[in-house]
Amino acid sequence: MMDELLLRKVRIEEVMFGEKSEVVNHILRINCEELTRYLQEDQRLRSVEIKIARPGEKKRIIPVKDVLEPRAKPEGTSTTFPGFLGTAEPVGTGITYVFDRVAVVTCGKLVNFQEGLIDMTGPGAEFSLFSKKLNVVLVMKPLENLGKHEHEEAVRVAGVKAAHYLGLTATRSPYDTETEFQVATGPELGDIYRGLPKVIYIDMVIAQGLLHDNYIYGMNAQGSLPVFLSPTELMDGAIVSGNCAAPCHKNTTYHQQNNPIVEDLLSEHGKSLCLVGIIAMPVRTALMDKERTCTQVLKMVRFLGIQGAIVSEDGGGNPEADLMMLARLFEKEGIKTILVTDEYAGRDGASQGLADVTPEADAIVTNGNGNQYVTLPPMEETIGHLEAIEVITGGHAGSLRSDGSIEMEIAGIMGSTVEVGSENLKTIAV
């Protein structure tokens, strides 16, 4: 019998605080005290305050570090977010519970400039799927004098813990939908889908230092060669983001758990293509590192007999060298390649939007120009620290106007041009 993952979604229509963490009639009640206590077991956090932000409320969350979806497996089995909680053994099979429409947002004192903004209403809300979520926001204060790396780690781990804690609540709740994902072996794929083109998804993950790191099975991808993953491992939190590149094009943990390229490839799996799997590819800065990872990916892809590939970027600038290198290597090998990216084409849209190009990159999907300039109206409540807008990516000195409104580039809005293609923003040339 083929392995499988059953993804059970518990639909949530409202989130509020209660005496016990539980779901009653699609209302998620959170025992705030219990969750806070759990998170504050980490001595590096001086305080954790939990806030709720719902779609349509006049609330602005800033500065946002990461967003995660509550997911957990029934106790006694493997654990979501492997390597962070529980063991680092492979996930992606068994049962996983999800709180649908709920997200955990990590927030609080700025670690570094690459953190972003989520507006729950108004024009800013149109740029981000997170504006449509019931957000459980963790506003965290680190110890005084805590180093940046420790601060980043503490808030990242707190996000994972909160998403898992809420996920466990989901495992105790009645679920609304169940989707079955088969986890086939290589020979099984070859037998069943003979005749369909074999396709791979290359999921680039930045691995470049503070707030530019990703974790695969809990391990910082900086020390890793490319890793082969099945779609269901991604769903179980095999990749956790510690990466903020620019907020618009950082792939958050949420984007990886709900990777839309995986979803849309799976919808064609067995019909028009055979999705063999995913390669998470660390993106380093030095040329030799880029050559090492790209050629390792090529090696794996050749071994697997791949005919088509989708490559998604993470961040912008130097990762475009990796993106173009892969296009070059793949196309020369006869592998049909699609690149998924975004652009920094300037506020006027007149600049060349990518840092590197190659003639082989003839099939690109763009998720928009991050430099688009917008004005966002004042909100009634800020969750976090509004003044951070003046220093984060996309903002500038003078971004915050006296009436509380903001002028900024959409580069500062979480996921606005996300390069796994979760949104429907794109550019056209005029």
Add this chain to the structure above:
Amino acid sequence: MMNRTKVIHYVNQFFGQIGGEDKAGIPPQIKEGPVGVGKLIQEASGGQFEIVRTILCGDNYAAEHLEEVGQIVLKWVEEVKPDLFIAGPAFAAGRYGMACAVLCMGVQKNLSIPVLTAMHANNPGVDSARKDIYIIETGDSTREMKMVIPKMVGLAKKMLGDISIGTPQEEGYLTRGIRINVRAEKRGSRRAVEMLLKKLKGEPFETELPLPQFDRVVPAPPIADLSKAVIALVTEGGIVPKGNPDRIEAHNASKYCKYFIGNASDLTGEDYQTAHGGYDPVYANEDPDRVLPLDAARLLEKEGAFARLYDHYYVTVGNVTAVASAVRYGREIGELLLKEGVHGVILTST
């Protein structure tokens, strides 16, 4: 009676019905009212446009005196204060296209009057102007006139009526290379999967981000023994003998030139100058060695760093120069130098 739109139309000697190449040297002149194509424009507008004045100029005259022609045209346009300035269509005619593009940019910038022209995508006029003005795309032959004019009129009406202008595909203009954010029907990931399926099946697909393709020139292997090498100086910095005897253009140069320096060891502002229109000329005119380092090269020659400095230098102006021209100049200069026994080049850029 409706208010008619006052238009000034710029044409070359041919479309101005003065003559062919033999008349390409005529200076700018005015004819009140429409001429030739101008009448077609009026008709296509359903009588809304009135070409109140036609400005004509010979192609060679315009190419060689672009700045002067620009000033004259500005004056003649300002006198009339039209609602619109139209130039061309120029189709594939390079000198004509360049004049149309430059004059349109001048009128738009200095007089804030809407401008419009039309030409072939490869016309050298396109590169320098496409970001700033609307250029209706044409084929390379005047046979297309009847198709081009209605597009020009259609776009002009939108520009004047402050009606939102559609995409290049809808309106027929050459993309200005400005990328704007829009909402697609499907999310990015879905579009990627659909593009992949097309590519796998060998069906046509359209990238969302066409990339500029830059030629990568493979560097030549190093000179094995520099002490035996003949070295030449080449520049795109426009250093020319005083007076610019061959009239290299200040931008989008139509030529490169070769000058003798066999008896000179230093370039002075008395004998040389820059013809380049793309940088502050003061320092180059003060001491042209700053762009074409003859003094330093002679010193190295004397020290024996290389065998001999080639006794001529090649020069052009690299300023909004069409890439196609630049490629040709580079190839030709390289071939000539090889033939002339040169082993290495010091190529200075600005």
